[in-house]
Amino acid sequence: MPSGKAYTDTNNARTKAAAVTEKLPNRGPVRGADSGGASRFYPAFRYQAKAPTTERPRLPDGTVHPTVKPVALRRWLVRLLAASGGLVLDPFAGTGTTLEAARLEGFDSMGVEAKAEYAELCHLRLRRDTTRSI
Numbered sequence: 001m002p003s004g005k006a007y008t009d010t011n012n013a014r015t016k017a018a019a020v021t022e023k024l025p026n027r028g029p030v031r032g033a034d035s036g037g038a039s040r041f042y043p044a045f046r047y048q049a050k051a052p053t054t055e056r057p058r059l060p061d062g063t064v065h066p067t068v069k070p071v072a073l074r075r076w077l078v079r080l081l082a083a084s085g086g087l088v089l090d091p092f093a094g095t096g097t098t099l100e101a102a103r104l105e106g107f108d109s110m111g112v113e114a115k116a117e118y119a120e121l122c123h124l125r126l127r128r129d130t131t132r133s134i
């Protein structure tokens with residue numbers, strides 16, 4: 001790879017993204033507008049650490065879900081993909097992380113989960129006060 005090429009391309013993408021952001025200040029994040037961390041080198045992607053224990057609902061009998069996603073990542077995806085005023089559908093809801101993220105971003109949402117115990121984890125997550133996880 002020619003020296004500096006990837007860096008130059010990334011810079012151009014970020015400059016264009018910044019220009020779009022200025023024209024549309026209230027449309028949420030723009031591809032390439034992310035800053036900090038590894039994601040600055042991959043404008044279409046975002047690095048996010050795994051969900052902390054505080055974001056992992058647990059039923060009284062000890063049931064947990066094995067692949068809980070971080071709320072911050074789902075919030076970013078909701079902002080990136082959902083149309084203004086749209087309904088967020090997660091057909092594989094798990095513990096309802098995407099549904100919580102949609103709520104925090106001001107969207108209505110609908111989830112489908114095949115396993116009853118995981119659907120119960122969704123209810124548990126959505127019943128609690130989620131404003132603390134912002």
Ligand SMILES: C[S@@+](CC[C@H](N)C(=O)[O-])C[C@H]1O[C@@H](n2cnc3c(N)ncnc32)[C@H](O)[C@@H]1O
Nearest residue numbers: 067068069092093094095096097112113114115
């Ligand atoms: C990767 S997990 C989702 C985890 C979720 N994003 C979270 O953060 O908690 C995928 C979920 O899809 C569910 N699932 C798999 N097949 C399904 C189906 N056909 N209909 C509904 N849910 C399904 C699984 O039970 C599992 O809980």
